[in-house]
Amino acid sequence: MIDVARDSLFGLDNLPYGVFSTPGAAPRVGVRVGDSVLDLARVLDDEVFAQPSLNPFMARGHRRWSEVRERVTELAGADVPADAVHPVDEVHMHLPIEVADYVDFYASEHHASNIGRLFRPDSEPLMPNWKHLPVGYHGRAGTVVVSGTDIVRPRGQYATPDGPEFGPCRRLDIEAELGFVVGAGSPLGTPVSCDDFAEHVFGAVLVNDWSARDIQAWEYVPLGPFLGKSFATSISPWVVPMAALDAARVPLPRQDPEPLPYLRGREPWGLDIDLTIDWNGQAISHPPYRTMYWSPAQMLAHLTVNGASARTGDLFASGTISGPEMNQRGALIELTWGGAEPIDLDGEPRTFLRDDDTITISATAPSSSGGRLGFGEVHGRIQAS
């Protein structure tokens, strides 16, 4: 029986999956139980768990996910071989999924409104399409990295009064987001309805969508963000199964106007998840996921409604999570109002990220036992370029 503290955020109602390695052994699939990692390649007779990503397991589909979750619950409470359990502090965590396509949405009304006010002060903050569809775009799958990877300050072009210049980014920012991992894909030409969400989506991770605001502002018209985002996107190493988030499901905030039929579902897919952003160890914000306008089920329905296929390993993220309050905003550009209102960080006024700064995003949610479960964290340190 694996020891789990009563108030652990990784109790038997969580059981997130990740890819870990121990000295001298290859990366393989494990489940976090309390402060331990259970080696699934060792205890379950299925070669998918000996792989260096969750993709082969995820591709087996929803029914197999349920079977394995049930079996892991039994194992965690039973006698398992000592060499199948590792203290979480003694393993190395890897990128848990092989990312197929990466899409980033823009699903927080507060975030989209804040950004609209900052970038286009003389217009309506929300674009006319915003309340009719979950706006999103494709990002770079090849630069999704696991928590702990240093983030090299990107170089690029930014506008100056004398024309564009090239150099290290001067407005390096974060975006606190939730990411959803497609486990079972869908064929070309077959949209996924809102109600089929749970059949396709395996679990959720924390995302920090690092953003170079000066590069982004110069490049993004008319085809959207590109190099301002593509240098790195960090995700947490533990994928929390959607099944573990049942107790966190809540209705969405009211959607007005009512979305088109393909964006309606029978079941609510709002999620009551509380995030915290730490900057050099100081908590600077507490974004509440339950305030998001569009649900992840609506995001996947929209993503596929034109017939686009989804694949095992697709990652789609919510976009910055910002609540209505000042201290609930998920990006520095909002927290400092474009750099005009610095944050007091340990006595020093600060706006964007400096070299050696660290950002850690963590999150918890209600769990089925009446307690809370955790997502772990996604963190990164800025390296000079």
Next chain:
Amino acid sequence: MIDVARDSLFGLDNLPYGVFSTPGAAPRVGVRVGDSVLDLARVLDDEVFAQPSLNPFMARGHRRWSEVRERVTELAGADVPADAVHPVDEVHMHLPIEVADYVDFYASEHHASNIGRLFRPDSEPLMPNWKHLPVGYHGRAGTVVVSGTDIVRPRGQYATPDGPEFGPCRRLDIEAELGFVVGAGSPLGTPVSCDDFAEHVFGAVLVNDWSARDIQAWEYVPLGPFLGKSFATSISPWVVPMAALDAARVPLPRQDPEPLPYLRGREPWGLDIDLTIDWNGQAISHPPYRTMYWSPAQMLAHLTVNGASARTGDLFASGTISGPEMNQRGALIELTWGGAEPIDLDGEPRTFLRDDDTITISATAPSSSGGRLGFGEVHGRIQAS
């Protein structure tokens, strides 16, 4: 010795790679020689050629590409086992690469200016950034399909005077482009200079970036095209090695202002490639690649200058190729000026694509023997949805 007609577009100075299968046998790598396909899995003792994509071979790097090209040249002129050579009409062609990330640029000044005039008639046609950097964005890698795949008309939201409606796309368009395939990747944090282009890029394909203009127009602010493009992108089955395009290299049109240093290279990477677009068998346009403003070497340098890695299988496309003349435009929206000036198609005035329409894009370029080489073609038929 493989029979090659004197004026073949697939002579020994071309030798493009593809993935083919014959009845009862698995997809594997072949080279096109004249009207035949040489089965590399059969004649070369290297397991990379027995794979269903070019990626394992491409990952071996530039030196190996040269060795194999030399060896194939010898083999094509020598006696090879009869069962290693198949008539091209009797094989089935597959998607030649496993697409890692897909990026689409916007590198034709004539195209960007035309689109600017159509979408923003009261402003300068080019955005202020356009002549300073090759504008681009990420597309959906998972919906890149091989030539011959039917294109199901996408459904989606479009604007009407009474608000958005949902239905089959009513302005379905094409974009004739050239695509470049990364063979040897680059690590995170290490930009690829313009002069290192040939070390990384394996070859080129024809691309039809199908576009739903009504969906795109409604969705694309502020984060760029998404569902208006993501339903399908077709590529030609034969990847023409960059080495075969030496005789097609020409200087770029003059770049003014001079680009920033990271976008300058010692060698010219303009390409003198002539495309033809056929609509239901009628040639409607002849886009000239040599008129493109930004070179593929500049595209790759820009793509990686922020530290983003490149991977084997990355595909980046040029964006629509449009020359200065009416009959050189690469998209129907330009050829029909937003639908206002129909094309005469076999006596009928036409604007956007109807169900059962077919589009075929082909291309040729000067070859090192003084003749011409071909890209084959990328074609697709529109299916009702």
